[in-house]
Amino acid sequence: MRTIGTLIHHELRRMIRAKETFWLLLFLPLLLIFILGNALAGFFDYEDRRVDPIEVGLVVLDEASAEFAGLLRTEEMARWLDVRDFDDRERMLDALRNREIGYGVVVPEHFAERATSGEEARWELYPGHNADANLVAESAIGGLLDRINFVQSAVIALGDPRAAEAAVRTASAADGSRVNVMPPDMSGRDYSALQYYAAQMLVMFLLYAGMAAGLSIIEDREMRTLERIHAAPVRPVHILAGKFAGDGLIAFAQALLIIVFTFAFYGLDWGSRYIHLLAVCLFIVISAVSLAVIVAALAPKGRTFQTVFMTLIMTMTFLSGGFTPELGGFLDRLGEFTLSYWASQSFIHLMLGSADSIVREHLTVLGLTAAGLFLISALLGRKAVSHE
């Protein structure tokens, strides 16, 4: 452990003393957030881009769930969703593909049975072509599902539906309640350009922080200092752990500084779920450093590494809407396969105060991505820190 501590301390010192660290990892993201957030504010003006009620195609495959499905048509929901019934899933999906509707929902068989038995009940959700519309629909429907599941749990616990409703209302009103049973983010809140680009830039620069970890490995390799470290009584796994933890800490500190700075000086609202916020940052940092280790293992030279990694960052940022929010069509779909998409959407959902289920879903995908990349980096790590 002492050796790892020495290597972490060494890595931190090297990074902090490198001139580019300050400019690249701290000053530049804050500057870009400010410039993009202000320059493109018009694009995000709420009045200009007010989201009309989204046409949602609904297929109910469970007759007993008609009452639950009816909740999509309440007056409150009508502000956001315009529900259109379909007889079967295929027709609804055809309409979604042809852009006749913006979002699709299928209430599966036995949904009511599952919900009333207290099991977690899910609807099948089909996103459409418009990222904003998807966000609103997911937020509204996800929150509704949370509410259904919670009420059913209360009914089972208390035995009486009216008592359960009362308990739910009390829980909602109670200060410090752990469960939000209010309608999901229906308050008309929207994200500003500053928030959008803060999320996107934070993700992009956290990936850059990962790149710094890879560059540090390659610089050690090219300067032959890695060979020197290997000549000491140090195991390769210690070297990898030192790099990973040292650069990961720098990246994590960078994330916190940007969040605190943008909150304090730009008045940016990152939401109130701080643990989730930290978890998102942690998952991105793990993913970014893991990705850097993987690329460093495969790239023989610093220049190759930089080219490959920067191309990856730029492509992922572009596809996830980091430069322009609406790419449309195929590119939007492609963006959903990127780390940047899930990372930035996680931040945005936290900023919007989206339903727990949605945040959880994003965190799960992000966490699994981080775990997968970490596993691969652990397998390739020995090659990355090899001095040969």
Added chain:
Amino acid sequence: MGLVRLRQVVKRYGTKLSVDHLTLTIEQGEIFGLLGPNGAGKSTTIKMICGLLNSDEGEIEVDGEPVRRHPLSVKSKIGLVPQEIALYDQLTAAEHLRFFGKLYGLRGSRLRERIDEALEFTGLTGHRNERPGSFSGGMKRRLNIACAIVHQPKLIIMDEPTVGIDPHSRNHILESVRELNRRGATIIYTSHYMEEVEAISTRVGIIDHGRLIALGTIRELLTQVEEQEKLVIETEGLTDDAVEEIGRHASVRRVKRRDGVLDVYLRHAQSYLQDMLYILAKHEVRIASLRNETPNLETLFLTLTGRNLRD
């Protein structure tokens, strides 16, 4: 007592044999010069001794411990001065030593003492808080050495430590090597500068194509080529008779005539110099200049391989 033992060690890179069944013992307390041209297998051998590379065949022991089975313990006894200057731009001289000292398990006051000693030994005390960017080539080389000796290793391996530095720094480094040896460290010193190896080594091994082609003290090795001592005599009025008579002398192995220049290969040239001058005078040949070329490790290498050491 053998501090380093290599037995039938083989290392291949693909199909290329880099070290070919090398067997060698380096005794405790000696300065062992490992000599050979570039690509001969010196660095590969050193890396295997340090545990940086695994051998494909054979066994290597350092201080009685097999490198492959106890790599960390072996590494803690070795200080490697790599061929390249392996330093960090962001760290001061003292911080370099603190970092490497900690990797070797030094802590607290012992670490501080060792840092001071290593800086003093390499003449960098006055530069302890400076970064290598402001150092001359020689100072960087010295810091490179300081990083390897901060933990007081039993065995110091120096891989071409004087490449690309001025004569003053070179002398400083060679003197440091002798001093480290006097303080008890065993040194393995590789170079393709045979003058350096001749100057400091107690024993020399010459390696070529991964094989050890000569091993012994300088004196032992040079006896193999003592017959190749050469007198180079520039003459005026050189005659065939004079050349013939010199060739008949008992000590002379070979005579080569290049116009007025005579190359006389003989044993113990100094002893027979008088005889050579007498023969030339007898044939009324005037001597313009004369020099005696004694064989060295370069000559030995040339004799053994047919190539120059620095080819």
